[in-house]
Amino acid sequence: MLAFVVSGGRAWAQPPDADTDQSDVDSDSRTEGESSHQPSDLEELQRQLDILAEEVERLRSGEEEAVELSEDQVRALGLAPSAARSYERSRGVSIAGYGEMLYERFSGANQAGDPSERTSQIDFLRAIIYAGYRFNDKFLFNSEIEIEHADEVFVEFAYLDYLVHKNLGIRGGLVLLPMGLVNEFHEPTVFLGAERPVTESVIIPSTWRENGGGVHGSAGMFSYRAYVVNGLAGANFSSEGIRSGRQKGSKAKAENFAFTGRLDVTPTPGVFVGVSFYTGGSGQGDIAIDGHNFDVRATIVDVHGQAQIRGFDVRGLFANASIGDALQLNEVLGKTGTSGVAEAMRGGYMQAGYDVLSQSNALGDTQLTPYYRWERVDTQATMPVGFDRSRSTDNTFNTIGVEVKPIPNIVVKADYGWVSHDAETSVNQFSIGLGYVF
Numbered sequence: 001m002l003a004f005v006v007s008g009g010r011a012w013a014q015p016p017d018a019d020t021d022q023s024d025v026d027s028d029s030r031t032e033g034e035s036s037h038q039p040s041d042l043e044e045l046q047r048q049l050d051i052l053a054e055e056v057e058r059l060r061s062g063e064e065e066a067v068e069l070s071e072d073q074v075r076a077l078g079l080a081p082s083a084a085r086s087y088e089r090s091r092g093v094s095i096a097g098y099g100e101m102l103y104e105r106f107s108g109a110n111q112a113g114d115p116s117e118r119t120s121q122i123d124f125l126r127a128i129i130y131a132g133y134r135f136n137d138k139f140l141f142n143s144e145i146e147i148e149h150a151d152e153v154f155v156e157f158a159y160l161d162y163l164v165h166k167n168l169g170i171r172g173g174l175v176l177l178p179m180g181l182v183n184e185f186h187e188p189t190v191f192l193g194a195e196r197p198v199t200e201s202v203i204i205p206s207t208w209r210e211n212g213g214g215v216h217g218s219a220g221m222f223s224y225r226a227y228v229v230n231g232l233a234g235a236n237f238s239s240e241g242i243r244s245g246r247q248k249g250s251k252a253k254a255e256n257f258a259f260t261g262r263l264d265v266t267p268t269p270g271v272f273v274g275v276s277f278y279t280g281g282s283g284q285g286d287i288a289i290d291g292h293n294f295d296v297r298a299t300i301v302d303v304h305g306q307a308q309i310r311g312f313d314v315r316g317l318f319a320n321a322s323i324g325d326a327l328q329l330n331e332v333l334g335k336t337g338t339s340g341v342a343e344a345m346r347g348g349y350m351q352a353g354y355d356v357l358s359q360s361n362a363l364g365d366t367q368l369t370p371y372y373r374w375e376r377v378d379t380q381a382t383m384p385v386g387f388d389r390s391r392s393t394d395n396t397f398n399t400i401g402v403e404v405k406p407i408p409n410i411v412v413k414a415d416y417g418w419v420s421h422d423a424e425t426s427v428n429q430f431s432i433g434l435g436y437v438f
Contacts, residue, residue: 072266076223077169078178078216079142080187082437086132086142096130098437100188102195105430112424124150138163155249157209165217171227172213174249178225178262179276180204181304181317188435189405192313192353192371194413195431198397199347199377202241203319204302211249212257223264231256234282234296234329237341239390241379242298242321245282256281256295273305287325287332294332297324311358313369318348327384338390344382349375353403367405371415374398391423401431411435 067088074084082096102125106118125148132142140163144156159173176184182191182200186207191197200206212229230252232245247253258280266272283296302319323329326343335341353371357363378394401415413433419426 076218078184078225080185080190083130086140089134091134094132097128098187099127100125101434103432107428111426116427118427167219168217177208177260180302182206183208187437189411189437194415194433197349202243203321203347205243205246211252221266226261229258230254231258231280232282232298235286239339253284255285270308275303277301294325294328296329311355313353316350321345338388340387342380343384345379346381347377365407370402372400392421395421409437
C-alpha cells in the first residue's frame, strides 16, 4: 500500500518532457492541469494517505475488522445483540451498552374501588456499559457493568470464554443463567413492553446471574448452554417468589451448588422453541433444625418459544418452580398463616405484536408495533401442610401498548396494564419506557 502511494506521488510530480514547449505546459497548467488534473491527483494522494493512516492506527491498536453475526448466532451465545460485540471482533477492545428510563402512573383506586395510595414515579432504571477484550481467535473477556436507579453499581456478568471449536465454547466467571426469554436477552430493544414480564421477574428471577462455569455452543439448528453455579439463598425466599434468593456473585454462599441448562431448536431463521431448567440446593447451611441441615432444593423448568416473521413478533413461556423442604424452611424463617414460602410456584404468558410499517419503506427504518400480553402468575400455587394461600398471590395481567423505534437502536414504549386477584387490592398502571442500545 505504501509503495502504491509513493509511486502515485512520483507520477504526479514527474516533470514535463524536455521537448515540450514551456508555454504549452503553462497553458495546459492554467487550463486542464489547474482546473482538473492537478486537484484530482492531490485528492487521490490525500485519499491514499488517509487509508494508510487508518491502517497504521488499526495495526497499532491491535484491532481487526468486525465480523457481523446473525441474530440466531448471537442468541446461541446467550447474549443480546450489543452484549455480543466482543464476539464480532478478531482482536482488541470492544465497548457497547444500553439504558432504560421508566415512568409509572398508578390508578387512583384499586380493584375494589378503594384509594390505591400509590405514588407515580419516574426512574432511570439502568445505564449499562459492556466492556470486552478479544485476546485472539480462541480467548475473550466479556462484561456488563450496570448503574441501577442512577446510584447503585452492579456487575451483571463478567466471564472468560474459550472458543474451543465453532460448536463448543467453555465459559467461566459471573454468568447469566440460560433461563427463559428475557434473562439473557434483556436489552430494551429486544423485548416488547415497558417492563419485563412478571413471570420472568419472580418465577425466573431476572436479571439472574451467579458464579460458575460450563459450556455453550450450537450445531445446525440446535444451540445449548449448561453451567454449574452456586445455589440460591433459600433464607431469602418469600411468599412473593424466589427473586430475593439471587446471590449475584457477591461473596456467594457455596455450600450448595446448582446445575442449569438450555436447549433451543431453530427450524428457520427468526423462529425458535426450547426448554430451560435449573436445579440445586438453596439451604446453604442456613436452614437447620436440631442439627440437621435441609437442602431446600429449588427446581425450575420452563418451555418457551418465539417467532419473528414479516413484522410479527409472537412469544410464549410457561415456567414452574418447586421448592423442597418448604415446611422446614418456613419453620426456620418463622413464617405462619398466608406468609409462607410455597412448595410450587408457576407463571406464564402469551404475547403478540405486529410492526405495521414492516411492509413499507416509506419511513425508512422506523418501526411501529402495537402489542398485547396476557399473563398469569401464582407464587403460592401449592402450599406446605398447615399453611394457607394468600388471596393476593395469584395474579392475572392484561397489558396493551405500542412501541416506536425511530431507528433500530432507540425505542419508546407506552402501555397500560390491568391486574386482578381475589383480594381485590391490585392497582392498574400506565407506563412509558425509553430505551437505547449502542
